Amino acid sequence: MNLQLDFPAVLERWPNFLGGAALTLELAAFATVLGALFGTLAAVGRGSHNALIAGACKVYVETIRNTPLLVQIFLVYFGLASLGLKLSAFTVAVAALTINVGAYTAEIMRAGFEAIPRGQIEAAEGLALSRLQIYWHIILLPAIEKVYPALTSQFVLLMLASSVCSQISAEELTAVANYIQSDTYRAFETYIIVAVLYIILSLVMRAGFWGLGLVLFPRRRRLGTPL
């Protein structure tokens, strides 16, 4: 047992690390926004009266939630390629992550919708609000407010899961690390630094979502915690 760590040799590549971290955040940001929209649509679809739409949404959610992200990424990667679409690794990564997180978001949003008391919707109908107004003010916004902590955890997990995109050489943090470790032969040090960077990124994301929660839901000041 003689452990010799040489951090300076690896740390001098800090611009590469920071670039990878920035790309990881960018990837997570795109997938979060698109996945939130996609997942909300799937959650609405699951509640549809049309059995075909409801069934399709259920199949989508269950398929994604019961297969590994790594397999999904490869399927999207080769699937798009076999359709003749030549896309960058970054675009493929965003697409795969969006499809993945959409399924989890759909389940969380469904729980949010189910938590809206029937009486509130009836009350809104009694006040002659339009269907669209009811959906926006009485169902969607309160549902998001209710599940906001679960949603934010899911998006932090998504950011961590984006490390898997290194396998299709999207140049995010883990891919950068793979490159640096094969270049410096300092694998252990490299991945320690990368782990620290991911922990910082997840703290930054949590703090960001917490701040966003304060702005979006001023009624609930105690929503979530920065950690």
Place this chain on the structure above:
Amino acid sequence: MGGHLNINHLMFLGQGALWTIGLSVIALIGGGIVGFGIALARISPLKSVRIASAVYVQLIQGTPLLVILFLGYFGLAAIGLKVSSLTAAGASLTLYVAAYLGEIWRGCIQSVPKPQWEAAEGLALSRTQRMMKVILPQAIRIATPPTVGFMVQIIKNTSLASVVGFVELMRSGQIVNNSLFEPFAIYAIIAVTYFAMCYPLSLFSQKLERRMGRGRSNLAPA
């Protein structure tokens, strides 16, 4: 290019699937044992133990499993241990699963109603007796559905062990693909296989949850 998908390829994939199950069982047992310790440490009367276990959980939950796998793989090598990819993957997954199961189980232990703790204390049971005879039997009931649900995550996550060279289902698929180069078909077969392993567990977890919900509402005061 080695021709078409034949029975040998399927046998190889089947072997990979068995290793996926094997690695999942190792991760579940290892992670379960360590995770149980984490759950107890998180509610320990000693503040230092509580803080240490909380830091562990935060560190693991803030790091991607892929990076933990690389750390395990290269870390064990860095301290001079020559280990197989099975050992490295098993150890990394154990650490990872322990953090998540520890948090799930801590929640379950703490969700045993407060009067149960107080009543056990009132009966002059020792801390160990309270845990073993009153709290844990109830906590295990509460913990079963989320634990079964988490097993799905474990099975899916073992796919990442392919990256450190462990030949489970995903890796065996990549190997077959290297000789046939029909990625879409092969990854589709792999996806279906994972689904076949995970979906029954998902359904079982949901069923347990519903049953629990009914049981609880029966117990609730009118």
